[in-house]
Amino acid sequence: MGEFKHKIRVSWFETDAAGVVHFSNxxxxxxxxxxxxxxxxxxxxxxxxxxxxxWLPRVEAxxxxxxxxxxxxxxxIRLTIGGLARKSIRYNxxxxxxxxxxxxxxxxxxxxxVSKDTNRSVxxxxxxxxxxxxxx
Amino acid sequence: MGEFKHKIRVSWFETDAAGVVHFSNxxxxxxxxxxxxxxxxxxxxxxxxxxxxxWLPRVEAxxxxxxxxxxxxxxxIRLTIGGLARKSIRYNxxxxxxxxxxxxxxxxxxxxxVSKDTNRSVxxxxxxxxxxxxxx
Amino acid sequence: MGEFKHKIRVSWFETDAAGVVHFSNxxxxxxxxxxxxxxxxxxxxxxxxxxxxxWLPRVEAxxxxxxxxxxxxxxxIRLTIGGLARKSIRYNxxxxxxxxxxxxxxxxxxxxxVSKDTNRSVxxxxxxxxxxxxxx
Amino acid sequence: MGEFKHKIRVSWFETDAAGVVHFSNxxxxxxxxxxxxxxxxxxxxxxxxxxxxxWLPRVEAxxxxxxxxxxxxxxxIRLTIGGLARKSIRYNxxxxxxxxxxxxxxxxxxxxxVSKDTNRSVxxxxxxxxxxxxxx
Numbered sequence: 001m002g003e004f005k006h007k008i009r010v011s012w013f014e015t016d017a018a019g020v021v022h023f024s025n026x027x028x029x030x031x032x033x034x035x036x037x038x039x040x041x042x043x044x045x046x047x048x049x050x051x052x053x054x055w056l057p058r059v060e061a062x063x064x065x066x067x068x069x070x071x072x073x074x075x076x077i078r079l080t081i082g083g084l085a086r087k088s089i090r091y092n093x094x095x096x097x098x099x100x101x102x103x104x105x106x107x108x109x110x111x112x113x114v115s116k117d118t119n120r121s122v123x124x125x126x127x128x129x130x131x132x133x134x135x136x
Numbered sequence: 137m138g139e140f141k142h143k144i145r146v147s148w149f150e151t152d153a154a155g156v157v158h159f160s161n162x163x164x165x166x167x168x169x170x171x172x173x174x175x176x177x178x179x180x181x182x183x184x185x186x187x188x189x190x191w192l193p194r195v196e197a198x199x200x201x202x203x204x205x206x207x208x209x210x211x212x213i214r215l216t217i218g219g220l221a222r223k224s225i226r227y228n229x230x231x232x233x234x235x236x237x238x239x240x241x242x243x244x245x246x247x248x249x250v251s252k253d254t255n256r257s258v259x260x261x262x263x264x265x266x267x268x269x270x271x272x
Numbered sequence: 273m274g275e276f277k278h279k280i281r282v283s284w285f286e287t288d289a290a291g292v293v294h295f296s297n298x299x300x301x302x303x304x305x306x307x308x309x310x311x312x313x314x315x316x317x318x319x320x321x322x323x324x325x326x327w328l329p330r331v332e333a334x335x336x337x338x339x340x341x342x343x344x345x346x347x348x349i350r351l352t353i354g355g356l357a358r359k360s361i362r363y364n365x366x367x368x369x370x371x372x373x374x375x376x377x378x379x380x381x382x383x384x385x386v387s388k389d390t391n392r393s394v395x396x397x398x399x400x401x402x403x404x405x406x407x408x
Numbered sequence: 409m410g411e412f413k414h415k416i417r418v419s420w421f422e423t424d425a426a427g428v429v430h431f432s433n434x435x436x437x438x439x440x441x442x443x444x445x446x447x448x449x450x451x452x453x454x455x456x457x458x459x460x461x462x463w464l465p466r467v468e469a470x471x472x473x474x475x476x477x478x479x480x481x482x483x484x485i486r487l488t489i490g491g492l493a494r495k496s497i498r499y500n501x502x503x504x505x506x507x508x509x510x511x512x513x514x515x516x517x518x519x520x521x522v523s524k525d526t527n528r529s530v531x532x533x534x535x536x537x538x539x540x541x542x543x544x
Contacts, residue, residue: 012288016284017287017288023163024160027160035419044480045480055154057204059201059202060198062197065195066195070289153423153425167285180344181284207317290463295466303432327426331472332473334468337469
């Protein structure tokens with residue numbers, strides 16, 4: 001079961017007055033890792049929208065915040081596929097803080113395949129589902 | 137069991153290229169409602185930090201995204217207390233879109249009481265716990 | 273010459289690790305004041321986009337950061353019209369920190385009228401230009 | 409006169425309902441380039457804060473938005489030193505959109521050297537000023 005890794009450097013604007021990364025940013029880190037994951041499969045998100053004519057809107061996201069991240073820390077986002085259903089994909093994430101060598105956060109996002117024309121959920125195109133085979 | 141309500145207008149910068157509120161903003165809406173909730177109890181978050189010498193860092197947050205919100209929509213964030221433990225508080229949230237009359241999102245945040253001096257979890261000060269009595 | 277005022281409460285997520293509002297947020301405050309300004313003229317931005325079929329993209333924005341704003345401070349954004357040309361509008365802004373009674377920031381934004389169909393700049397519709405008469 | 413270049417990929421959460429990068433994000437791009445610039449000089453911003461005991465708060469920032477950037481575009485931020493005074497540094501920025509081969513934005517940020525102890529402006533430490541010699 002494959003794992004995709006993406007590194008991110010904490011920006012100053014991602015911190016808050018407690019001196020740590022504001023929790024809302026972890027969801028943005030998840031999304032950045034997701035986009036780089038699709039790019040690594042050579043089926044980037046622009047292509048998903050244009051060729052397959054679908055969006056992948058989020059229907060659920062959760063995160064546990066385990067240890068704080070600070071300005072300029074280097075983070076590694078690890079993405080695995082937690083589930084693939086006919087119309088939805090679940091990504092699981094871990095955020096490892098390479099600067100503190102600690103697990104910083106752990107969470108998931110579930111996305112649904114939605115036609116850009118009808119705005120209704122549709123089966124995940126087989127070209128997309130197939131590309132995930134090394135991660136199931 | 138009390139419920140606290142806070143209204144928010146969707147800003148342009150909270151939308152994304154799908155024309156809807158980006159999902160990461162719902163967590164910010166939760167936080168804004170949380171702050172206004174404490175203010176409504178006359179025990180605002182600044183006071184929590186200064187007088188009680190604690191933070192309330194988030195240890196977990198989740199959200200289900202049920203129906204989209206658009207630029208300029210008026211939202212009502214409804215906060216209830218989902219649980220009060222010795223050291224933690226769970227807030228439950230619903231985001232009602234008053235412009236579409238639909239439930240837009242539903243989620244929770246769990247915060248832990250942490251001493252600003254020792255950086256360790258401590259019992260929630262009784263002054264704070266008592267203030268929640270109408271919401272339990 | 274009219275002035276429009278809009279109040280904003282500083283959110284926790286708008287602060288950074290220096291304990292103050294991150295400078296990028298002032299531009300968001302400007303935009304929120306701009307939207308409320310149009311609403312106050314009963315010609316809100318949704319209407320501008322739908323009825324007049326134009327956008328008002330920003331072509332320039334600047335800000336001087338004069339004194340810091342902190343979490344939970346109450347701010348008053350003051351908007352005046354700094355200039356009205358055939359195709360562009362210049363808004364001037366002051367951000368007054370009501371909690372510290374100091375001028376926090378001062379800046380401007382210039383927007384251009386652009387057709388949503390052709391994506392080219394066009395004259396500001398007279399209905400919009402006329403609505404600004406009390407502010408020139 | 410040296411120029412520092414830093415590449416950034418546009419994230420989905422940086423776009424708005426017009427389908428383009430929201431203007432407030434360009435200031436964040438400036439800041440990310442600034443941090444990577446200091447890192448490239450082996451005098452990263454953490455070191456500036458810890459060893460030299462100063463902050464470099466922004467006192468002014470401006471930007472002209474010249475051509476739009478879209479989701480997933482690759483941007484190159486180019487930083488030059490526009491001025492070095494006793495207590496302040498002016499950075500000039502250009503944002504080149506490598507995906508459209510167009511200049512997307514152009515702006516500046518001016519920062520002031522402020523003692524973390526006294527909160528007053530102080531001369532830029534010579535170690536910092538000297539490190540800029542190839543960029544003046």
